[in-house]
Amino acid sequence: ELHRIPHPPHRLPLLGDVLGADRRSPLQDSMRYARALGRVYRRRVFGKEFVFTWGARQAADLADESRFAKHVGLGVANLRPVAGDGLFTAYNHESNWQLAHDVLAPGFSREAMAAYHVMMLDVAARLTGHWDRELAAGRTVDVPGDMTKLTLETIARTGFGHDFGSFERARPHPFVTAMVGTLTYAQRLNTVPAPLAPYLLRAATRRNAADIDHLNQTVDDLVRARREAGGSGQGDLLDRMLETVHPVTGERLSARNVRRQVITFLVAGHETTSGALSFALHYLAQHPRIAERARAEVDRVWGDAAAPGYEQVAKLRYVRRVLDESLRLWPTAPAFAREARQDTVLAGEHPMRRGAWTLVLTPMLHRDPEAWGPDAERFDPDRFDAPAVRARPPHVFKPFGTGARACIGRQFALHEATLVLGLLLRRYDLHAEPDYRLRITERLTLMPEGLRLRLERRTAPA
Ligand code: HEM
Numbered sequence: 001e002l003h004r005i006p007h008p009p010h011r012l013p014l015l016g017d018v019l020g021a022d023r024r025s026p027l028q029d030s031m032r033y034a035r036a037l038g039r040v041y042r043r044r045v046f047g048k049e050f051v052f053t054w055g056a057r058q059a060a061d062l063a064d065e066s067r068f069a070k071h072v073g074l075g076v077a078n079l080r081p082v083a084g085d086g087l088f089t090a091y092n093h094e095s096n097w098q099l100a101h102d103v104l105a106p107g108f109s110r111e112a113m114a115a116y117h118v119m120m121l122d123v124a125a126r127l128t129g130h131w132d133r134e135l136a137a138g139r140t141v142d143v144p145g146d147m148t149k150l151t152l153e154t155i156a157r158t159g160f161g162h163d164f165g166s167f168e169r170a171r172p173h174p175f176v177t178a179m180v181g182t183l184t185y186a187q188r189l190n191t192v193p194a195p196l197a198p199y200l201l202r203a204a205t206r207r208n209a210a211d212i213d214h215l216n217q218t219v220d221d222l223v224r225a226r227r228e229a230g231g232s233g234q235g236d237l238l239d240r241m242l243e244t245v246h247p248v249t250g251e252r253l254s255a256r257n258v259r260r261q262v263i264t265f266l267v268a269g270h271e272t273t274s275g276a277l278s279f280a281l282h283y284l285a286q287h288p289r290i291a292e293r294a295r296a297e298v299d300r301v302w303g304d305a306a307a308p309g310y311e312q313v314a315k316l317r318y319v320r321r322v323l324d325e326s327l328r329l330w331p332t333a334p335a336f337a338r339e340a341r342q343d344t345v346l347a348g349e350h351p352m353r354r355g356a357w358t359l360v361l362t363p364m365l366h367r368d369p370e371a372w373g374p375d376a377e378r379f380d381p382d383r384f385d386a387p388a389v390r391a392r393p394p395h396v397f398k399p400f401g402t403g404a405r406a407c408i409g410r411q412f413a414l415h416e417a418t419l420v421l422g423l424l425l426r427r428y429d430l431h432a433e434p435d436y437r438l439r440i441t442e443r444l445t446l447m448p449e450g451l452r453l454r455l456e457r458r459t460a461p462a
Contacts, residue, residue, distance in 0.1 A: 001351040002049055006037045011044060023191040027334050027363070027442050034364045040350060046193040050074075051357075053346075054364035056371035060395040061347040062338040062360060063402045070405035071339035071357035075444045078186035082212055085257065086264035087408065096257050101408070103244040103253060104261070107159075107237045108412055115234070116158040117310040120416050123153045124423050126167045131428070131455060140433065140452040143281050144441075145172070147274040152176060154416055155269035159237035160262065162222055175218050179267050181211040183443040219262045223255075237265060265409075273413045275332030275447045280323050280421055282448050283379050285432040290381060294319050295425045302422065313419045320418050321381035324397070328372075329379060331362040331399035332446045338402075362398055371396040429456040 022029060030052055033041060039055030053059065062068050069092050072080075076089055083089040087104070090097035106112065127150045134141050149166035152173065156162040164173045172180075185201075185208040192200045223242070226232065231239050241258045245251070253261065284291040297318045302308045314320075339357035346352055367376040371392055372383070382388065400407035407413070424430070431454040439449040 002042060002051070005040055005042045005051060005350065007042045007044065008033060008037070023188060025440070025442050026187065026190060027361075027446065028440065030335075030361055031364055034361055039368070040346070040358075045190070050359060052361055053358045054361040054368060055347070056365065056368045056393060056396045058347045059360055059365050059398065060393060062358070063395040063398075065403045067341055067344050068338045068403075069341055070401075070403070071337035073337045073339075073357055074190055074359065075186055075335075076337065078189045079182070079444075082182050082186070082215065083264045083267070084260040086260035088264050088268050089260075092405075096253070099246055099249070099251055100241075100253060100257065100261055102246060103240055104237060104408065107240050108408055112235075113411060113415060114310045116412070117313070117415070117419070119158045120154055120419055121307050123150060123157060124420050126150075126153065127420070128423065128427055130167050131424075132457070135428075135455045135457060140454045143451040143453055144274065144278045144447050144449075147277040147281075148172070148176060148270065150420065151270035151274040151277070151416070152266070154273075155266060158412075159265055159269060160222060161226070161232045161234070161236055161238065174214060175266070178211040178214040178218075179271070180443060182208060182215065183267075183271070183445065185211070187442065187444050215263050216259060219259050219266070223258060223262065238262065268407075269409055269412070271445050272332040273417055275330070275445055276323065276327055276413065277417050277420060278448050278451060279330045279332070279446075280326040280417070281424070281430060281453065282432075282438060282451055283326055284322065284421075284425070285430040285453050287379060290322065290379075291425065291430060294322055294421070298422045298426045302426065308419070308422065313415055313422070316418050316422050318381065319421050319425070320414070321384040323414065323417050323421065324384045325379055325381040327399040328366040328383070328397060329363070329377075330440070330446050330448075331366060333399070333401070333407075333444075334363050334446055335359050335361055336398070336401045360398070365396060365398060368396065427458060429458060430454075431456065 030043075033043060034052060034054055039058060040051065040053050042049050042051045044050075053062065072089060072091050079089050085091070085094045085096045087097065087100050090100075127146060130146065130149075131141055149172075152164055152175075153166050156164050164175060166173050166176075171177075185204055188201065188204065189197055198205055223238070226238050226242065231243065241253050241261055244253075284294065294316075297316060301315045302312055305312075337357050337359050340346075340352040340354055342354050344352055346358070352358075366372065369376055395402070400410045400413075433452055433454065436451065438451075441447045441449045
């Protein structure tokens with residue numbers, strides 16, 4: 001039934017729809033095609049057809065878990081050699097998914113989050129210490145670089161009792177370099193015909209194997225140290241992975257699966273949050289009036305308390321809207337795939353056979369004028385105040401995916417990012433560099449490229 005779905009006009013033999021495509025920006029290319037071809041379209045790449053979807057109505061239909069489920073495809077499938085049957089990359093039928101989900105879900109309960117809060121504050125203090133020093137030295141700050149340090153240290157500390165020492169290093173930690181390498185490689189694999197990848201990407205394939213070795217090594221060292229210490233005494237994610245016996249089945253995670261979960265959480269637990277914080281800081285610097293309103297809220301809700309309590313973070317309603325609005329325009333995990341569980345018809349229009357799948361382009365779903373209005377490209381946090389949310393159809397805001405396989409770390413990310421934005425707004429005035437234009441780096445995830453801000457220390461209150 002593909003023939004009724006529009007595709008780009010100039011198809012090349014063998015290569016397919018690759019004219020004008022840039023292997024460094026597949027997502028932005030897909031957005032360009034989306035604007036030209038409509039809410040459901042297809043692209044042929046090296047003889048394979050891919051269907052892309054972004055219409056609000058279609059996305060709502062794809063959220064129906066009785067007819068659709070997560071599909072492990074493209075970028076996610078390319079990460080299988082790194083993360084295997086870890087939570088993010090597991091196939092729905094792999095039994096380790098349910099086991100690990102049940103073992104780890106309590107690690108994101110309210111109680112668990114309240115315990116992480118104190119550690120998050122600690123890591124945030126390392127960031128502000130670093131920014132104070134940069135400011136004193138008259139330098140601008142490297143936003144994506146520093147947000148990556150912050151979020152890596154946060155997940156390492158809260159989940160695994162580990163310290164990568166990111167803020168004490170001039171260069172990114174080798175774990176981060178290896179991770180960026182594997183993400184970039186997984187993205188590049190989509191740009192060559194699969195059977196030819198070992199030949200066309202020979203050097204990159206070798207580097208990728210070395211990167212995976214490095215990730216495994218780092219994680220094996222970390223796990224060994226924990227086993228020797230006999231637990232952290234805090235019941236963090238790693239303790240849960242090593243010690244929990246499933247209450248119903250009596251199973252435990254195998255050593256091999258633990259390694260994959262640790263890599264999964266270290267990567268999924270920081271890369272996308274770092275991007276989300278970076279985009280939010282970009283928009284705050286570009287919109288001083290919005291920043292002023294957000295800061296007034298922080299001052300009002302937090303007063304001059306030295307450190308906000310756990311409960312005080314969720315009370316930053318406007319700061320949270322700034323974050324949501326940033327994730328609307330640039331959802332940092334910018335797509336997820338859905339497959340039909342049985343023969344069905346998508347949104348009453350497109351017949352799909354069991355197992356057929358489509359990639360949902362979240363940045364375009366988040367701009368569909370049918371759901372978001374004609375000014376959908378404009379940054380406006382008020383789209384997330386309660387009446388505006390109620391007035392919109394459901395399932396049109398999906399930065400964390402959908403259904404049973406949606407993000408397990410959503411509350412963790414939102415708490416961390418809201419807390420950090422609050423702390424930064426309270427401490428600094430953020431100034432954009434005068435000629436900065438938003439450009440986006442893609443490595444499966446999205447990140448603002450070369451974003452630097454000039455800081456000014458606020459004198460009052462804290
Ligand atoms: C799954 C986005 C933060 C761990 C997902 C998915 C998305 C997503 C879209 C679903 C992918 C799919 O359907 O294929 C984000 C964004 C984040 C974020 C935008 C930050 C702003 C985190 C954090 C953690 C985390 C902080 C861990 C602490 C995971 C895991 C999965 C996942 C383990 C797989 C869940 C499963 O399939 O059972 N995330 N995430 N994420 N995320 Fe996140």
